[in-house]
Each structure stands twice: as C-alpha cells, then as structure tokens.
Amino acid sequence: MPLMKSWVASANSANTPFPLNNLPYGVFSLADEDPRCGVAIGDMILDMAALEAAGLIELDAEAVFDLPFWNQVMELGPEVWAKLRARLQEMLAEGSGDQATIAPYLVRQADAQLHMPFLVSEYTDFYAGRQHAQNMGAILRGSPDLPTNWLHIPIGYNGRASSVVVSGTEITRPNGQSKAPDADMPSFGPSKRLDIELEMGAIVGTPSDFGAPVTVDQADAMIFGFVLLNDWSARDIQAWEYQPLGPFQGKAFGTSISPWIVTKAALEPFRAPTPPREKKLLPYLDGTIDGLYDIALEVLIQPEGATKATSVCKTNAKRLYYSAAEQLCHHASGGCGMNAGDLLGSGTISGPEKSEFGSLMELSWAGRTPLTLDTGETRTFIEDNDTLILRGAALGDGYQIGFGTCEGTIRPAVKFPA
Template identity: 45%
Template structure:
C-alpha cells in the first residue's frame, strides 16, 4: 500500500535551480508538486506546472523539447495528451506507475549536472509571475470529519453531556459537498445570506451570516477511479490518490446551527471552499509517514478498514498553520498573525480509510474528485483548526497583537493556511499556502 523511499528522496540531491536548495524552501527537488498555471495577466491557456524552488517548470514545454526522452514508460499518446491538458485530470487518470515514473524523470533532469539544464531553462517561469487555476476539474467533493479532537470540542458546545456521537469511532463520517464553489488560493467571496435563529427568538430570521469561520483541512485528490459497483480495498486505496493539498472549508456557523439537523450542512458550507494551487504527491511524503494507532479502549476498525500497512505507516506528519490578516493589518503593513498550529498526524481516520469507506458501497470515484479531511484540530487548545473552537463558541474573544479582537471573522479578513513536513535528516516538503478573503454580503 505504501510507497517506499527511493532515489528521489535522497536528502543530498540538489537542483540546478538555486532557490530549490534553500533550507526553508517548500519546493526542493525532493518535493516536485503539481499545479495549473499561466503567466499572470496574460491570455495564455492554463497548463500543468511543477514547482522547483521559486520557479515553475512548464511540463508541456519540457515534453515538447524532449527533455524527458529516454523514460520510455512515459511515452505514448495518452501521456502526451495528459501533459498538454489545461488541468491534471488526464495525468491523474494514468495511474500511480506513471506518476512515479514522471517524478523520477523530473528529479533526474532537474538535478545539478543534468544534461537537460540548458534546454529546460527556457521552460521555467517564476512563481511570482504566475497566476493559478484549480489543479483539476473537480467533479465531486466529499467532506469528512476525521479529527476526534475537533468533533469532541464542537460536540461539547452543543451536547455537553454527549459530545461525541456513538457512530464516530466506528465509521468515517462525511457529507457530499458542493464542487462548483471551490476556488484556488486568493479566492474572495461574499458573506453569505441565509436563515438563522437568534437565541431569544421563536422564529428564524433572514440576512447575512454573523458567525463566519474557517476550517483547517487537508484536501485529497483522487487519481484513477473505480467503476460503479466496484470498491477500492484498503490495500490499494493509496494507489488511487494522486496527492494532497491544503483546504479551507469556510463555514457560516449560525446558518449551520439552524439547518444541520437532520441532514447535515447545506447553505452553511456550499458558498465557498478554497484550496492551495499545489498538489503534493503521496510519494513525495513517503519520508513523513507515521505509524497509525487507535486507542486500545476505542473500537478497532472493521476488517475492511484495517491492514498491517495501515498500522505501520498510514498516517502523515504534516504541520498545519493558520494565520489571520485583518483589513487594518493590511492597511498598516502588519504581517499576518498565527492563530494556531496543528498536525495531520492527529487524524482519527486516515487517507486510505476515507477512500476505502467512500467506495465500499460501490460508489464510483473519478479522477479529480476531492475529499476533505475535515477540520484538523490537535489535542491542545492552541491546535484548534477553527475559530469556533479557539473562542469556545464565541465566549472567549481572541485579542490580536495590534489590539483588535475576533470572535468570528469580520469583513475584509484574510485567512492564510500553510502546511509543511520537516524533520532532521530529511528534505522539507511544503504545500505553499491557501489564502481567502471575506467580503461584505451583497446588498
């Protein structure tokens, strides 16, 4: 199930792109994530790129000059069509062996001393000169609820005596979200309108949501899918995952509180979700696998959600950070301020379990489908992945360093999320960032 370490992970590898060799770079040669980009302000078609340091390698341009020649496993019409496409769906559909072979080819041609350096120099564009689109055409979006710390903290706000419902420890909880309103980092969206029920009123009211929140999540992009009626077993689940990104699933908490029973979130969630442009492959994250455990006092996973490989390395050690920049901070030139720092390793359910559970009933997944991990909160209060938790449901305002306070988001606020994996003796693997800004409600 798990991808093993190979020559692409060698910590001693260096690139002929100097910025990729900086210790704090999110995008060293050991990472090589994918995005869809074009030159900012141009009318060029969007195309697939690979991050290397502060540059983007145009994959179609590299293929056109035969820089990847010699890697015969990549040749053929399907690969050529996939790398020339305006999104990653075609490449996602080619499957894990092709993704791995492409990663090896890119690693070799971008290393110091590569014969292709002169040819590929012209295929680079600075990330600062680019604009990004969604990495894939997202046909379907499912959001899960995999952090037991988030589920318990939120449950205590609404059900103090019974915060965690009995099904939580048995089944990965999820709901079908809205794909059409997912945007790439930099997305701006209006404060949504909807029904809410004030505590002192017997009847609901209609108007702008007042309790706007973010949710710190990991996005999981499906690569090759499965046929309707088939399922993806736990041993093969990760071979169907193209990679991970950062995801902010914006939430209108007051709308959610009124509407979510009995069928779950609807208008409280479907107005916007924002993802990072870069998709980091599972192979790039192989050095950051962690053993996955389940408390012995808890129910252990049913057989279809259990495997030895899952226990050995089914979790990922990814740091996840949330920062806030208010409109006043931007005006005053003040940098964004950290609100919390968590880690994906705290997740109660894993990537492979989510894929397997999603398909166990015969549901068909397609290339480019997106799964959300749910809010990734850790066990400590400062690891909370939402304002709902950080302010204890609005009871304890946050005071920022400039004196401003926040219970929930205000118009003009920008939330920035960053992710990275880093430890001694291994190259840093970063996700870049995902940023989104709340605008006033429409009049």
C-alpha cells in the same frame, strides 16, 4: 531522507517549500497566455506544456500538459506517475546532463498566476479529527462525548464541487437562514458566525468501478496527492439547518485549496500511523500501510490594513483519527464509483491544546472567549475583509515539503435579492 540537490539554486534552500524532494504539480499562466501545467522547483516553475511541445518529455499519451488541469495525468495511473516523477528528478538534479536543455523552460513563480490545479469531479468532506469532534460536542451539546457511530465509521457528507476554489479567490459572506435561541421565527441575512476549518484534501487519481468496493490498501494506491483545504463554514446557518440531514448551505458557499498538488510520493518519508483504536474497526477498514502524514500546519488571520498576519493555531495532520485511505475505502464500500479528480476533505484538524484548535468556533469557544490579534483587535468569528491563511509543510532533514499557502479574503455579503 536528506535534501536532494538541484541545479536550480533556489531549490537547495532549507526555506523553500519546493525542493527537488517535492516537485508539486500546479497550473499557471503568464500575462495573457492560457493556463497550463507546471511543476514547482525552488522559486521557479517548469513549463510542462512547453517541454511536451518540444518533445522533451513524453508519457505515452498525447498532449496531457497543455491543459488547465492535471486530470489527464491522473488517469494514466500510478506507474506513469512514478515514471514522470523519476524523470523530473533526473532532469533537475545537480549535475544533470539535461540542464542546458531544460533551463529555458523555467519561469519565475513571481511572474506567474496560479489557477485551480485540477478539475474537481466530486467533493466529500469528512469529520475525521477526534479532538474537533469532542470540542464541537462540548460546545454544542455540553458534553465531549462522541456520537455513537464516530469510533466505528469515517463520517462525511457530500459537498459542492462547484464551490471549490484556488487560494487567493475572494469568498463572499453567505446569506442564509438562522434562528436566535429566543426567537419564534428564523431570519434571513448575512452569516454572523463565519468560520474556517483547517483540513487536508486528498485527491483521487484513479477511479473505481460503480458497484465495486476497494480495500484500504487499494484506496491508498488510488490517491494522487494532497492539498491544504479550508472548508469555510457559516456556523449560524449550519446550526439551524443541519438536523436531521447534516450540512447544506452553511458549507456550500466556498472551499479553498492550496494551488500545488503535493504528490503522495513526495510525502512518503513522512507517513505516520493512525492512533490506537478505542473501538476495533470492522475488518473492511483494515489496512497494512500507515495512512497519516507528519505535516506541520498553521492558521493565520490578517485584518484589512494590517501589515502582517497573526498566527492563531499550530497543529499537525497526524492528529487525525481516520486516514484518507480509510475514508476513501469507506466511501466506495457501498458501491459508490470514485472518479479521477474526486476531492476528500479530512475534516477539521485539532490537537488537545487550545493553540492546536483548527477552527474559530473552537478557538473562541463559540464566541465566548475572543482572540486578541497582534494588531490589538479581537475576533470571535471572521469579519468582512479579513484574510485567513493556512500553511503546511512536512519537515525533513534540511528541507521541507510545502504546499504553498491556502488563503482567502472574506468580502461583504450580497444584498438579497441581488
């Protein structure tokens, strides 16, 4: 599909992440105004709340845009999602008769503050990157062999919805228990091995009933859109606590997402197949639709005072082994009711080359091989006041479908007790 031309001139640049082909959904505010729903187009934001108040857009529901979240729109279902997208593209397309009417409702992104784009009902993080799982096995157990269940089941754990924050929110270095290999007792204090995980986040748009499973194809239809996701990880805290029940405090202190929800419809031209299965999946995990997406991803580190960030990883979302739809299907398979606003993290996305490793744990091989940044500084794990940046875009014919950046700066740990 080629670039769709818009009368919003900035949307026609090959460099903008927000052409007419994209139209991602976010929440913004200006000055002292309340946050409300908006749609990114070029370097502008279409004020959906103002359009709604003026009677210029309707979804057969009252006041769904004058809210600081998109959950109300999600709950209206896929037919309404398609209707809304079609109407937005019609209004904003080059030659549209709506231009004079709609133009006053555009505001500059540079003047806006972005907020969490939706209310996170629940948060589940998966472990769907095969290369990452093999790397972690090699680092932690001395063998890249996968756990026995890994090729049969999308492994995940239930995280903290309360800790999911929008890009730009500062993250406080967590305190916790850790234990040195030669120590008799654990110690308590700030994490010394703070890390990131490069992930995609899938947002559930329509719920499933408690006790009712869904197929992979039904799960695919339930997904509203995607965000970039950084699941910050305290590796030393995690290493001490994770047996036998998995991650807890080492993952509970912060998860950052990009500010714009890129709809599944915008990503449709970029679908990619899941990789060949080494072990045949059980029939309930069979689907008929390619579930991955060809999305180029990048991780950058910017130390305090540096004038630019250093790129340390470039990979692609199609490196995943399990799709979001397969993860959602498995999540609901035991009868777990899924909610509008549920967030599913993909798990760390890594490729076979070191330049594609999506965490510092892998890039520094647990601290054994430090990274050298463009500033000349070295890193094994994240230091205080470092800013970590995730970028991602699906690359089309003369355009890109971008997410905005997902970034966060690490601030020093709070002295305990506070």
